Amino acid sequence: MATMATSFTKSFTTKTNTFLDQSSFHGVPVTSPVRMQPLKSSQKNVSITMSAASSSEQYDLGSFKFQPIKESIVAREMIRRYMTDMITYADTDVVICGAGSAGLSCAYELSKNPNVQVAIIEQSVSPGGGAWLGGQLFSAMVVRKPAHHFLDELEIEYDEQEDYVVIKHAALFTSTIMSKLLARPNVKLFNAVAAEDLIIKEGRVAGVVTNWALVTMNHDTQSCMDPNVMEAKVVVSSCGHDGPMGATGVKRLRSVGMIESVPGMKALDMNTAEDAIVRLTREIVPGMIVTGMEVAEIDGSPRMGPTFGAMMISGQKAAHLALKALGLPNALDGSYVGSGKPELMFAAADGPEIAEA
Numbered sequence: 628m629a630t631m632a633t634s635f636t637k638s639f640t641t642k643t644n645t646f647l648d649q650s651s652f653h654g655v656p657v658t659s660p661v662r663m664q665p666l667k668s669s670q671k672n673v674s675i676t677m678s679a680a681s682s683s684e685q686y687d688l689g690s691f692k693f694q695p696i697k698e699s700i701v702a703r704e705m706i707r708r709y710m711t712d713m714i715t716y717a718d719t720d721v722v723i724c725g726a727g728s729a730g731l732s733c734a735y736e737l738s739k740n741p742n743v744q745v746a747i748i749e750q751s752v753s754p755g756g757g758a759w760l761g762g763q764l765f766s767a768m769v770v771r772k773p774a775h776h777f778l779d780e781l782e783i784e785y786d787e788q789e790d791y792v793v794i795k796h797a798a799l800f801t802s803t804i805m806s807k808l809l810a811r812p813n814v815k816l817f818n819a820v821a822a823e824d825l826i827i828k829e830g831r832v833a834g835v836v837t838n839w840a841l842v843t844m845n846h847d848t849q850s851c852m853d854p855n856v857m858e859a860k861v862v863v864s865s866c867g868h869d870g871p872m873g874a875t876g877v878k879r880l881r882s883v884g885m886i887e888s889v890p891g892m893k894a895l896d897m898n899t900a901e902d903a904i905v906r907l908t909r910e911i912v913p914g915m916i917v918t919g920m921e922v923a924e925i926d927g928s929p930r931m932g933p934t935f936g937a938m939m940i941s942g943q944k945a946a947h948l949a950l951k952a953l954g955l956p957n958a959l960d961g962s963y964v965g966s967g968k969p970e971l972m973f974a975a976a977d978g979p980e981i982a983e984a
Contacts, residue, residue, distance in 0.1 A: 727756025729919025762933020
């Protein structure tokens with residue numbers, strides 16, 4: 628680990644420091660968004676044009692015609708680029724299993740360092756987990772303060788109340804963080820891919836075993852279809868609460884004897900649950916960090932219901948735990964490069980322990 632830390636530290640460049648200086652992990656917004664006022668329309672007068680962004684030529688929708696292309700070119704472009712990504716990320720810095728709100732927040736925070744290579748594994752075709760809706764199929768997303776500073780960074784508008792904020796639609800958060808995250812060159816999302824197992828070497832998690840999600844779901848209906856692998860210096864498990872594919876990371880650790888039990892979530896208590904999830908986000912065994920609702924599963928802490936601040940801040944904390952494991956500046960040991968005191972984002976999580984960490 629010391630050798631790895633040294634090599635990563637040496638690779639830290641002025642460009643990286645500039646990147647970190649711009650980080651608002653600690654709650655300083657990149658820009659000041661115009662926040663929505665309750666019961667008032669925030670619609671702006673936006674002129675809509677049919678012209679291409681890089682051309683002044685107008686579309687003629689009466690006789691529109693695409694440029695010609697061979698079908699084989701389309702196939703080759705998709706295959707070549709995807710296979711190149713598979714080769715590139717076969718041995719990577721951080722693998723995040725689960726692209727829900729915690730996993731996406733973790734990846735977003737990590738991606739600020741351009742020298743950290745991040746692969747995200749998501750078994751669903753559509754990443755986002757439960758963050759496309761606010762709860763019980765309702766639209767709005769409630770985020771308790773001070774997690775709203777993360778929304779300021781993402782430039783997401785919200786209705787501000789005294790102790791919390793409300794985003795008009797949860798999908799606004801999910802689509803915004805994904806669009807910003809996936810545009811970064813050091814991140815690759817592998818959706819429709821399942822993490823079937825862990826790579827474990829000498830008592831340390833060293834990567835994940837992957838397969839197409841449709842293959843994983845049909846192991847009982849087909850002959851054996853062997854998986855692929857993805858080595859990583861750090862694995863972040865954000866599979867979510869228990870379910871058909873949830874909490875799989877910690878359940879696998881239990882089955883191989885690396886942890887004793889996975890008691891599952893307790894009953895709902897928002898005020899206890901969100902603080903606990905952030906506080907107990909940690910490296911559970913060497914090489915593997917747990918974040919989000921999977922923390923509640925392994926610690927038997929309360930579920931939090933339809934509030935999302937803990938998912939965001941737990942994901943950010945997991946990112947800084949990963950940076951620490953990589954020997955890079957992070958907010959947990961005071962080496963983070965940036966203004967202010969990022970550790971204050973975790974202050975709300977302080978309180979009496981509800982489970983053994």
